[in-house]
């Protein structure tokens with residue numbers, strides 16, 4: 001699929017490279033055309049250098065295009081797991097070009113520039129899946145009365161899905177992100193079923209497990225969670241240690 005990314009920084013690089021490697025065509029965008037083009041060139045080279053081979057491709061035993069956890073590589077590869085990743089294409093454009101280009105658009109800019117960028121991106125995100133990875137500028141600067149995801153929905157008219165905001169950019173460079181033998185679960189909050197399906201595919205393309213986090217009204221909880229755990233990490237605490245496993249969570253989630 002064509003993925004437009006508003007952003008040419010770390011998150012655009014990490015996730016865009018993964019998706020290019022999985023066979024998507026990616027356009028990133030930033031404030032400086034030369035810098036964005038250099039970044040796109042680097043991403044394309046990295047994605048092509050690390051294209052999955054038949055031996056390392058995910059094995060798809062029963063590929064179904066509509067299955068929520070089916071990755072693009074699996075869909076392209078069929079039962080044999082042979083990845084047809086195309087040319088791993090990454091290019092750069094303006095904010096408006098990336099917004100127009102994407103069948104899905106990811107918003108990956110600093111909060112300080114968010115409104116300006118969305119205004120420059122124009123109206124072409126209306127009705128499209130919009131993946132929102134943004135967090136507050138700092139943990140103590142998050143304002144739960146002004147959810148970022150809702151602002152993005154209001155300014156774009158897109159079908160916003162909040163995702164990928166809980167983990168550091170280096171996690172999104174891992175192939176795949178697996179901790180203690182368990183693939184990383186990625187919570188998704190959004191209202192539109194088709195946009196949620198698109199987000200699930202993009203999560204599966206990383207080798208992660210999509211997790212339904214509820215509607216867009218719950219995106220502010222994801223944003224607040226990010227602010228909270230980032231605050232713990234900044235303080236040197238192991239934020240992963242604060243939650244018990246499902247088996248020790250009472251009756252919740254066992255129905």
Ligand SMILES: NC(=O)c1ccc[n+]([C@@H]2O[C@H](COP(=O)([O-])OP(=O)(O)OC[C@H]3O[C@@H](n4cnc5c(N)ncnc54)[C@H](OP(=O)(O)O)[C@@H]3O)[C@@H](O)[C@H]2O)c1
Pocket residue numbers: 006007008009010011012029030031032035107108109110111112113114117133134135136137164165166167168169170
């Ligand atoms: N880094 C992480 O670990 C991480 C993890 C989860 C979520 N996030 C969130 O993802 C978003 C992108 O993070 P990132 O790590 O990719 O940031 P980054 O590397 O600093 O890149 C920021 C991007 O925002 C653009 N931008 C537009 N207006 C800006 C302004 N006024 N000030 C600063 N940048 C501006 C930059 O444009 P130029 O390309 O022209 O510089 C750049 O493309 C942020 O909202 C962040 O909170 C980050």
